C-alpha cells in the first residue's frame with residue numbers, strides 16, 4: 579500500500595491528505611507524499627535532503643569509547659560512506675536558505691553490522707510526533723489559489739509552540755559557510771551498552787573541528803550553489819573532521835521528545851573522530867537509503883519511546899522506492 583503512493587500525482591495527494599490525522603497512527607507514506615508534494619514533486623530525488631554531496635571517510639574511536647558501547651565501530655577504525663545535504667525535497671534549493679537544516683547521513687561500515695546516523699544541523703527536530711509532522715505539512719499545502727493559507731499556519735503554530743523551536747534556533751544563527759563548518763545532532767536519545775551490559779543514555783552530536791559561518795553580507799555575495807565547490811577545495815587541503823560527542827542526560831531531562839533540547843552543562847564523553855576525506859560519486863549514496871533505525875549494531879539502540887524514531891524507517895523506504903522508480 580505504501581509503495582503505491584509513489585505513482586500518485588501531487589494534486590491528488592494534496593487533496594486526499596487534506597484532513598487532519600485522527601490519531602497517533604499515521605501512515606508514513608502520507609507524510610512522505612506531502613514532503614514530495616510540498617517541495618515540487620521532483621523525480622528521482624529524496625523526499626528530504628534532495629540536494630547533497632556523497633562522501634567517504636573514516637571513523638576512529640576514542641581509546642575509552644568501548645567502555646560505553648560494545649559496537650564494533652567503538653573498538654577499531656572503520657570506513658564510512660556519508661552524505662551532506664540541504665533539508666527538503668527540492669534538488670535546486672539555494673545553499674543560502676534559512677531557516678533550513680543542513681543534513682549529514684553516514685554509514686560506519688563493519689561486517690558485524692553497520693552503524694548509521696542521519697542527523698541535522700540543529701539540536702531539535704521540528705515536530706514531536708508523526709501526527710504533528712503530518713499536520714505541520716498539511717497546513718503548508720497550497721489552497722485553491724495555489725498558495726498556503728498563512729492563517730492555518732499561524733493557528734497550527736499557536737496550538738503547537740514546540741514546532742517553532744527548530745526554526746527559531748536556526749534563525750538565531752548565521753548560515754554555515756560550509757557543510758563541514760557546522761555541528762550536527764542526532765536529536766534522538768540513544769542507549770549505549772558496553773560488554774558488561776551497562777547501559778548509558780546519550781544524545782549524540784558531531785562537533786565540527788573547523789566551524790565557519792557567513793555574515794549577512796558574505797551570504798548575499800555567494801551564488802546559490804557553493805557548498806559542493808567549497809567542500810572540494812577544503813578536502814583538497816586535508817580531511818574535514820568531526821568529534822562524535824555523547825551528551826549524557828540527567829534524571830528528568832527530556833529523552834523522548836525531539837523538539838526539546840537538553841539543558842546546558844550536561845556531562846559529555848568524546849567517542850571518536852570522523853574524518854571526511856573525499857567526494858564519492860552520487861551513485862554510491864543513492865543506491866540505498868541511509869537507514870538510521872535498523873542499521874544499528876549491538877551496543878547501540880535507538881529510543882523505543884520516541885515516536886519520531888521508528889517511523890523514519892518506513893518513511894525512508896517509501897522515498898527510496900519512489901525515487902528509484
Ligand code: HEM
Nearest residue numbers: 624625626627661681682683697698765867893894897898
Ligand atoms: C517522522 C520523522 C521523519 C520523516 C518522516 C523523515 C523523512 C525523510 C525521508 C522520506 C527522507 C528521504 C530518504 C531517502 O530517500 O533515502 C529523509 C531524509 C533525511 N532525513 Fe528525515 N525524516 C524524519 C525525521 C528526521 C530526523 C529526526 C532527522 C534528523 C535528526 C532527519 C534527517 C534527514 C536527513 C539528513 C536526510 C537526508 C538523508 C540522505 O542524505 O540520504 N529526518 N527523511
